[in-house]
Amino acid sequence: MKYCSHCAATVSTRIPQGDNRERFVCDQCDTIFYHNPRIVAGTIPVWEDKVLLCRRAIEPRRGFWTLPAGFMENGESTEQAAQRETMEEACAEVKLGQLFSMITVPHIDQVHIFFTAELVDGRFAAGAESLEVALFAEQDIPWHELAFPTVKQTLQRFFKPDPAGVHVFDILPQQALRL
């Protein structure tokens, strides 16, 4: 960030009065610009004991498999975001279950949340951001071709014998590299 989006003057990083961390502040109009983590919302879509995965058609991690998920938009709820992303990436209508995981990825300023979900009618197809979409039984999950550590850890926990409760944890940079 170099310029104020309100008045086009230059911005500097400094600690505003009453604050305790550096922010971008306009040198002219003193507007303070906050940057906060973003939510990625998705689902674990199930149909007849199989989980629906999408092979990514876009970077990052093009060609790798993921649960349908994407950035939550202004004006929608977490549930709506998760359902919308499942429709956009997998052309699948889902009925949401419980919140299953909430995972912070601090080094990229993201919080990933996944809801359990059931396909409404078993229909799905590759959306614009997917190369292909397919159902996988537990033993067929492409563990070494998963796109993101949050997806891998969510699936690992999902297939444990007693996956009850919400799984709240963090992914550290070294874990992200070990995927």
Next chain:
Amino acid sequence: MKYCSHCAATVSTRIPQGDNRERFVCDQCDTIFYHNPRIVAGTIPVWEDKVLLCRRAIEPRRGFWTLPAGFMENGESTEQAAQRETMEEACAEVKLGQLFSMITVPHIDQVHIFFTAELVDGRFAAGAESLEVALFAEQDIPWHELAFPTVKQTLQRFFKPDPAGVHVFDILPQQALRL
């Protein structure tokens, strides 16, 4: 948003290629600016069957009572944000329990999350953003002087006989007004 924060040229709202909603896009360098919901993280701090509430010293809702909570910052986890806010607003060190509620407030583009928590040593005090901080038994909660609907609904659910599980719901504008 009027000007590009990268090159100071004017921005327009339009739907970028491959997207399906309007964004701010720079007229000169084509940078796309996304705006996403922000997370407010807080705790339900308990000590000897009482809940710690803070009377707000700042707007909005100055003078009203709230659970300690505030905007999650880049680089921290949801749990760290909740603990930090509890320390900043109530000068209280807490041990976190479970994620208790995740509430979208779509009309202000916020997601509020609250963790159950226990005071570590029973010590607390008013932080810079609080007029006073106090422990309340259920029957003494100032229900009509609570600052925000997400706080009210989180407390109502917390005091129900069987509050197990995560409470995921939304606050609509008309509910916000009815507080």
